Amino acid sequence: MRMDWTALPEAVTAEVAERVGGLHVTPAMTGDHAEIAATVTGTTGKVFVKAAHTDVGVRSLRFELRVSEAVSGPHSPAVVWHFAVAGWLVVGFEHCEGPHADLSPGSPDLALLEDVLAVLGETPAPDAPLFSPKARLGFEHPSMDGDTLVHTDLGPANLIVTPDGLRIVDWAMAAKAAPWVELAMLTPWLIGAGHTPEQADQWLARHRVWQSTDPEVLDYFATKNAEKWASKAAGSTAAWMHDLAGWTSQWSAYRI
Template sequence: MRIDWTALPEAVTKEVADRVGGSHAVPAVTGDHAEIAVTVTGANGQVFVKAAHIDFGVRSLRFELRVSEAVSGSHSPAVKWHFEEAGWLVVGFEHCSGPHADLSPESPDLDLLDEALATLGNTRAPDVGLFGPKGRLGFEHPAMDGDTLIHTDLGPANLIVTPRGLRIVDWAMATKAAPWVELAMLVPWLIGSGHTAEQAEKWLARQSAWGTVNPSVLDDFATKNAEKWALKSRQSAAGWMRDLADWTGQWSTCRRTSENA
């Protein structure tokens, strides 16, 4: 649950201010993994700060810290510093300034994402205790196993178009899997951005990993993912869950229809 910057102990805010050269904090408007997620501005520039003190939040942020330190690709924000004070884990990330990516058909941002996907598809998973497909998705298939680093949540909120190119943020759910899994998890976000399921698959076919997957495996993935989100949406009133249930359902329906055509 997100809390206000002013609720932090003074020792924590002072340490951040000493590092940034000021403490003007503006809360992030998206995401809810960290208890504190703010852009802090000072004489030394801007830093995106995440902080947590409850057990789950600390475990999640420590995991994200370890993954971010291990990822050296140009598409991941750098870790500038981190410390622990007064029971809080605090991490300062490179501040990424720019709009969230537009994933609608014909958007130029798709070319940036295409480049990032090619890089990720060749990035070996670091040895930092990543999730496996079953732990991250709740279902599995032998073809999902692999040694590639998978972000698993490449929705527009986690894609920032900066003057230096596309930055992928929030690595809290990073997973070790086959490279096609990243592409399959992107399908609902493409549908939610205005693509049909057929258009989404056609665009993803630009990535070589897409062609390595047996169609029956994609059928299985689409069906199980749709079933998962349909169940979640029935158990929650959250609008984003209903959206994902809709988008994953569209893809599953498309694959069943194509199979029976």
């Protein structure tokens, strides 16, 4: 659960202030993978800071730290520094300035995303403890296995359009899988941005790996993913869960 910056002990805030050269804090408005997430501005510039102190939060942030350090390339923000003090793990990431990507039909951001997906589709998984497809999704199929780095959560909140191009943030759920899995997990976000399931499928078909994936495998993925989110939404009042349940259901119905 996201916490306010004021929950941090003084030892932590003092260390951050020393590293950044100041402490003007702007809390993050999206995401929930870290207990503390904020942009901190000082004389050295801006740094995006995440921090955690619970067992689950620290494990998640340590995983994201290891993956972020292992991922190389222009599309992932670098780890600037990290430290542990007073029971908190704190990580400073390169700050990405810009709006979140617009994935609606006809958006110029789709071309930027297409270029990034082409790079990711050929990026080997780094030597880091990544999720397996089953551990990440809750279901499996032999065709989902692979050696490619898969972010698994390319919603608009994790895509930032900077002056230097599209940047992908929040690698807390990265997996090692077949490259088509990334595209399949992107489908609900395209539908949520206004694409019909058919339009989403046609856009994804621009990628060779999508064209070469057995349609029955995609049908299976769409069905199992829709079942998963329907089950999650049934036991939750969270609007985002119900959104994903609706979008995955649309794609499943189209595939079947």
